[in-house]
Amino acid sequence: MKKTYSILLVILQFGTIGVMLLLANYRFDLLSLIVFLAGVIVGIWALMHNRLGNFNIEPELKENCKLITTGIYKWIRHPMYASVTLMMLGVTLMDPRAVLWLLWLFLVNVLLLKAQREESLWxxxxPCYHAYMKNTKYFIPYIL
Incomplete structure (x- = not known):
C-alpha cells in the first residue's frame, strides 16, 4: 500500500508538471528566466553530490542508500524538490494565470508529501537523520 502511495505521488507530480507545461504561454522575462535557471542550478548541484543508484524519483529508499550531507544537502534536505518548485515557479511567472498558480500550489503540496514520506523512511x-533534520531545512535554506 505504501509503495502505491509513492507511485501515486510520482504520477501526480509529473502529471501536474505536464499539464502546466502544456497550458503555459511562454512569455520570457528576466524574473521568470532567473527563477527557472535558479531551479536548474539547484538541481545540477544536487545531482553533483548524489551518486548514481542513490537517486530515486519515488519517495522510497533504495537498497544500500546513503544519506548525503554535502553540497546543497548541507543546507536543504530535498534540493531536487526545491529545483522542481523553482523551475515550475519560473514557468508560472511567465504566464501568471490563476490556473497555473493553482497547479503550482498543488505541485508544491505533492512535493511536500513526497518529502514527508521520504523523511519518515529515513x-x-x-538514526543520524534526526540530527540532520535539526541542522537543515526542507526546501529553502534558513527558512523552510
Missing amino acids: ISHD
Missing part, C-alpha cells in the same frame, strides 16, 4: 532507516 528516520526509521538512519
Whole structure:
C-alpha cells in the first residue's frame, strides 16, 4: 500500500508538471528566466553530490542508500524538490494565470508529501537523520 502511495505521488507530480507545461504561454522575462535557471542550478548541484543508484524519483529508499550531507544537502534536505518548485515557479511567472498558480500550489503540496514520506523512511532507516533534520531545512535554506 505504501509503495502505491509513492507511485501515486510520482504520477501526480509529473502529471501536474505536464499539464502546466502544456497550458503555459511562454512569455520570457528576466524574473521568470532567473527563477527557472535558479531551479536548474539547484538541481545540477544536487545531482553533483548524489551518486548514481542513490537517486530515486519515488519517495522510497533504495537498497544500500546513503544519506548525503554535502553540497546543497548541507543546507536543504530535498534540493531536487526545491529545483522542481523553482523551475515550475519560473514557468508560472511567465504566464501568471490563476490556473497555473493553482497547479503550482498543488505541485508544491505533492512535493511536500513526497518529502514527508521520504523523511519518515529515513528516520526509521538512519538514526543520524534526526540530527540532520535539526541542522537543515526542507526546501529553502534558513527558512523552510
